[in-house]
Amino acid sequence: MLRKTDFYINGKWIAPAVAKELEVINPADEQAFAVISLGSAADVDKAVSAARKAFISWSITSREERLAWLERLLAVYETRIADMATAISSEMGAPIKMALDEQAASGTAHIKAFIRTLKNFKFERPLDERNKTTRIAYEPIGVCGLITPWNWPMNQVVLKVVPAIAAGCTVILKPSEIAPISSVIFAEMVDASGLPAGVFNLVNGDGPSVGEAMSRHPGIDMMSFTGSTRAGVAVTKAAAETVKRVSLELGGKSPNIVFADADLEAAITRGVSHVFNNTGQSCNAPTRMLVERSVYDKATEIAAAAAKATKVGDPSQDGDHMGPLVSEMQFNKVQGLIEQGIKEGARLIAGGAGRPEGFNRGYYVRPTVFADVNNDMTIAREEIFGPVLAMIPFDTEEEAVEIANDTPYGLAAYIQSGDSERIRRVSKQLRAGMVRINGASHAADAPFGGYKQSGIGREGGHWGLEDFLEVKAISGWEDSAA
Numbered sequence: 001m002l003r004k005t006d007f008y009i010n011g012k013w014i015a016p017a018v019a020k021e022l023e024v025i026n027p028a029d030e031q032a033f034a035v036i037s038l039g040s041a042a043d044v045d046k047a048v049s050a051a052r053k054a055f056i057s058w059s060i061t062s063r064e065e066r067l068a069w070l071e072r073l074l075a076v077y078e079t080r081i082a083d084m085a086t087a088i089s090s091e092m093g094a095p096i097k098m099a100l101d102e103q104a105a106s107g108t109a110h111i112k113a114f115i116r117t118l119k120n121f122k123f124e125r126p127l128d129e130r131n132k133t134t135r136i137a138y139e140p141i142g143v144c145g146l147i148t149p150w151n152w153p154m155n156q157v158v159l160k161v162v163p164a165i166a167a168g169c170t171v172i173l174k175p176s177e178i179a180p181i182s183s184v185i186f187a188e189m190v191d192a193s194g195l196p197a198g199v200f201n202l203v204n205g206d207g208p209s210v211g212e213a214m215s216r217h218p219g220i221d222m223m224s225f226t227g228s229t230r231a232g233v234a235v236t237k238a239a240a241e242t243v244k245r246v247s248l249e250l251g252g253k254s255p256n257i258v259f260a261d262a263d264l265e266a267a268i269t270r271g272v273s274h275v276f277n278n279t280g281q282s283c284n285a286p287t288r289m290l291v292e293r294s295v296y297d298k299a300t301e302i303a304a305a306a307a308k309a310t311k312v313g314d315p316s317q318d319g320d321h322m323g324p325l326v327s328e329m330q331f332n333k334v335q336g337l338i339e340q341g342i343k344e345g346a347r348l349i350a351g352g353a354g355r356p357e358g359f360n361r362g363y364y365v366r367p368t369v370f371a372d373v374n375n376d377m378t379i380a381r382e383e384i385f386g387p388v389l390a391m392i393p394f395d396t397e398e399e400a401v402e403i404a405n406d407t408p409y410g411l412a413a414y415i416q417s418g419d420s421e422r423i424r425r426v427s428k429q430l431r432a433g434m435v436r437i438n439g440a441s442h443a444a445d446a447p448f449g450g451y452k453q454s455g456i457g458r459e460g461g462h463w464g465l466e467d468f469l470e471v472k473a474i475s476g477w478e479d480s481a482a
């Protein structure tokens with residue numbers, strides 16, 4: 001059993017103030033494979049005082065010093081990427097190939113993207129052409145509390161830690177207690193990268209204790225949170241007392257609009273496989289597939305066939321199969337929602353409740369597709385966070401846009417069509433932070449985040465760095481030519 005019970009505070013691995021352990025479960029066999037500690041407010045206090053002290057000197061380091069650190073971190077990350085993939089696969093069930101090529105690799109991609117951003121970011125500039133005696137300066141916000149979920153553990157951690165530190169902030173990371181081992185490895189990497197003590201701190205724990213203590217802490221200037229809308233609201237309320245800056249990346253129920261003029265076979269197959277990727281546990285998964293009625297029947301056939309062809313398997317085995325869900329709680333939630341879909345009258349065309357054939361343990365679920373869903377059904381409204389696709393027919397472009405926008409979320413939206421005029425028109429009407437056309441991928445430097453209840457702020461690239469900066473206007477600046 002792996003023991004990772006210490007926290008990383010002020011450049012050292014130290015025991016928690018009060019011993020309280022938690023077993024980390026491998027969802028593939030339901031067995032504990034590691035132990036961590038659950039921290040308390042006293043550990044948060046220690047981390048905050050280390051981060052406050054470190055902020056004094058880190059906040060005034062040069063861009064070059066911070067770039068040099070990022071390059072060192074990248075080198076360490078690349079040498080330990082296989083360890084990272086194994087940790088992610090064991091803690092949240094991503095198949096090892098996907099854990100390496102997508103989960104762990106997202107860390108490398110984001111570090112590289114922030115190196116590009118930091119090289120070019122203008123931390124200071126004149127107000128405009130007309131007024132050069134007003135100087136605009138972007139300065140680090142201060143001590144940042146970072147809270148991350150289990151579904152894309154390293155993607156989320158790197159999207160916060162790296163821009164915060166690149167901006168000159170100091171941080172306290174609290175990863176998900178369900179998938180904390182990848183973050184312990186990340187802390188080991190930071191330790192090896194030669195960052196001054198106190199700039200990066202790791203405290204493990206759960207939401208109501210460590211997460212809440214961070215959100216309330218007067219010594220923390222900003223909370224950057226990724227997770228459920230429920231917990232995001234709790235963080236925002238707790239942070240309000242001290243008027244912290246709060247950045248939120250929350251849930252989604254993203255529409256994928258398939259018009260009759262799309263390359264149907266490719267569009268539907270791609271849409272289904274995107275929903276099933278990471279066992280449906282992605283905030284931007286295109287879980288509502290809206291299909292133009294003239295091709296709807298054909299689309300349901302293609303989707304059912306794609307779901308039935310999706311293999312489910314042990315994450316430790318090499319291959320392109322789908323792994324289990326992360327936890328028993330998530331398994332029960334997904335089972336309940338599949339049953340709810342059947343009860344509310346949606347037509348099950350692939351998968352369904354229960355484990356796939358041949359599995360009697362592990363949190364494996366069946367790749368599931370519902371047809372004839374209407375947008376008022378629970379499975380069209382709630383984020384399921386499992387491999388469950390809801391197919392909804394539509395008649396006109398206007399109706400498609402209306403259904404797409406009829407959700408409290410606004411994270412991503414997808415359009416499949418061969419008509420570029422239509423694509424431009426529809427993409428502008430969708431109330432979502434990200435629109436992806438005909439399978440285009442989202443660049444690592446592009447802003448990631450949502451409208452409405454999908455969050456506040458953007459991660460990634462220029463926007464991700466700016467999230468950790470305050471803006472200062474200095475009037476009466478004499479030499480403001482550059």
Ligand SMILES: NC(=O)c1ccc[n+]([C@@H]2O[C@H](COP(=O)([O-])OP(=O)(O)OC[C@H]3O[C@@H](n4cnc5c(N)ncnc54)[C@H](O)[C@@H]3O)[C@@H](O)[C@H]2O)c1
Nearest residue numbers: 148149150175176207211212227228231234249250251283
């Ligand atoms: N928009 C995005 O960028 C994005 C990315 C990944 C995941 N997500 C969302 O994350 C959710 C799944 O992750 P999850 O189940 O780990 O979410 P969660 O909200 O249960 O937990 C996320 C994190 O918040 C902490 N937390 C829980 N309650 C808290 C509280 N009261 N105060 C402070 N912290 C608290 C948890 O310990 C964990 O570290 C989904 O809703 C998904 O859509 C969003």
